[in-house]
Amino acid sequence: MTELFRTKLVAVDSRFTTFTSLKTLQVNLGDLCNLSCAHCHHNASPRGVRIMGRDVMNRIVAFLKHNPGLTLDITGGCPEMNLCFRYFVEATAGLAVRRIVRSNLAIALEAGMEWLPDFYREQELVVMASLPCYEADNVERQRGDGVFNRSIEVLRRLNKQGYGRDRELHLVHNPGNGSVAGSRDVLEKHYRTELQQQFGISFNSLHCMNNTPIGRFRDHLERKGTYQHYIEHLAEKFNPEAAEQIMCRTLISVGWDGGLYNCDFNLAAGLPLQRPDGSTVTIDSIAEVTRSGSAIRMAEHCFSCTAGQGSGCGGTALRCDTTIVTAQHSEQSVGACLQQ
Ligand code: SF4
Numbered sequence: 001m002t003e004l005f006r007t008k009l010v011a012v013d014s015r016f017t018t019f020t021s022l023k024t025l026q027v028n029l030g031d032l033c034n035l036s037c038a039h040c041h042h043n044a045s046p047r048g049v050r051i052m053g054r055d056v057m058n059r060i061v062a063f064l065k066h067n068p069g070l071t072l073d074i075t076g077g078c079p080e081m082n083l084c085f086r087y088f089v090e091a092t093a094g095l096a097v098r099r100i101v102r103s104n105l106a107i108a109l110e111a112g113m114e115w116l117p118d119f120y121r122e123q124e125l126v127v128m129a130s131l132p133c134y135e136a137d138n139v140e141r142q143r144g145d146g147v148f149n150r151s152i153e154v155l156r157r158l159n160k161q162g163y164g165r166d167r168e169l170h171l172v173h174n175p176g177n178g179s180v181a182g183s184r185d186v187l188e189k190h191y192r193t194e195l196q197q198q199f200g201i202s203f204n205s206l207h208c209m210n211n212t213p214i215g216r217f218r219d220h221l222e223r224k225g226t227y228q229h230y231i232e233h234l235a236e237k238f239n240p241e242a243a244e245q246i247m248c249r250t251l252i253s254v255g256w257d258g259g260l261y262n263c264d265f266n267l268a269a270g271l272p273l274q275r276p277d278g279s280t281v282t283i284d285s286i287a288e289v290t291r292s293g294s295a296i297r298m299a300e301h302c303f304s305c306t307a308g309q310g311s312g313c314g315g316t317a318l319r320c321d322t323t324i325v326t327a328q329h330s331e332q333s334v335g336a337c338l339q340q
C-alpha cells in the first residue's frame with residue numbers, strides 16, 4: 001500500500017513525494033499524558049517514559065536562534081506534563097513567528113496545572129485544542145468519563161483569557177467511527193452553534209483530522225480484524241486536492257531524543273529520518289533533510305492525510321485524536337459528529 005500511495009501522489013504531482021522548504025518545526029515533548037485514550041496513536045499515558053529533557057530542548061533553541069521565521073508546534077503526549085514545558089516555552093519566546101501548543105484541555109484542571117491558561121496568554125501561544133466532538137458522549141467514548149465537562153470548563157477559562165477573540169483558539173475534530181472526517185465547513189458550523197448556545201464558548205476555527213492507523217488505534221483495528229478494511233477505505237477516499245496539502249513537505253518533527261521525522265505520525269510509527277548507513281538524523285544535523293527535493297519517508301498510514309478533505313490543520317497535523325473504529329461502529333454510530 002505504501003507504493004500505491006506514492007504512485008497516487010506522483011500521479012497528482014511528482015514533487016509531492018519530496019520536501020520543499022522548512023516552515024514548521026514540530027517538537028514532541030514526550031508520551032506522558034494525563035489521559036490514556038484507548039486508541040491513542042502515541043500510546044501516551046501517565047506511564048509515559050519517552051520524555052524530552054533540557055539538553056534536547058537547548059539544541060532546539062539553538063537551532064531556532066539561527067533559523068528565524070519558523071512556526072514552532074509543541075506537541076506530545078500532553079506537552080504540558082513535561083516538567084520542562086515552561087522552560088522550553090520561555091526559552092523559545094521571540095524565536096518563532098508563531099508558537100502553537102497542542103492541548104487536550106483537560107490537563108489545565110489537573111492539580112497544580114491551573115496556571116496553564118494564564119501562561120498560554122502571557123507567552124502568546126496559539127492553542128490548538130483537541131475536542132473530538134461537541135457532544136459529551138462522543139468525546140467520552142474516545143477519551144474517558146468526565147473529559148467532556150473538563151474540556152468545556154477549560155475552554156471557558158481560555159475564553160476569559162481572550163482566546164477565541166484576540167488570541168487564537170482552534171479546535172480539532174476527528175470522526176468517531178470508521179469514516180473519514182466530514183465537511184469542515186458543515187462541522188465548524190455545528191461546533192460553533194452548539195458550543196455557543198449550550199456553553200457560551202467561542203473559538204476561531206475548526207480543524208478536521210482523519211484517524212491515523214498507528215499505535216493503540218492500529219492495535220484496536222487489528223484486534224477487530226478491520227485494519228486492512230480501514231486502510232483500503234482511506235485509499236478509496238484519496239483526494240488529489242488534499243494531497244497538495246500534506247504537511248510533511250514543509251514540516252519536520254523532532255522526537256523526545258532529538259531524532260527527526262517527516263511528521264508526528266512517522267514518529268509514532270517509529271520511522272525516523274535516516275542516512276544510508278541507518279543512523280538517525282537529529283536536530284543537530286537537520287540541514288541534511290530540509291533541502292528542497294529531499295525524499296519523504298512514507299508508509300501506508302499516509303493515506304489518512306489524503307482521504308476526503310485530508311487532515312488539514314494549518315499545515316500541522318495533530319497527534320492527539322484517534323478513536324476506536326470497528327466495522328460495526330461504522331454502520332451504527334449516531335450523533336451529529338459521527339454523521340457528517
Ligand atoms: S503521514 Fe506524515 S509522511 Fe505520510 S503523508 Fe502524512 S504527513 Fe506526510
Ligand code: SF4
Nearest residue numbers: 033035037040077320
Ligand atoms: S490521544 Fe491525546 S489526550 Fe489521549 S492519550 Fe493520546 S496524547 Fe493523550
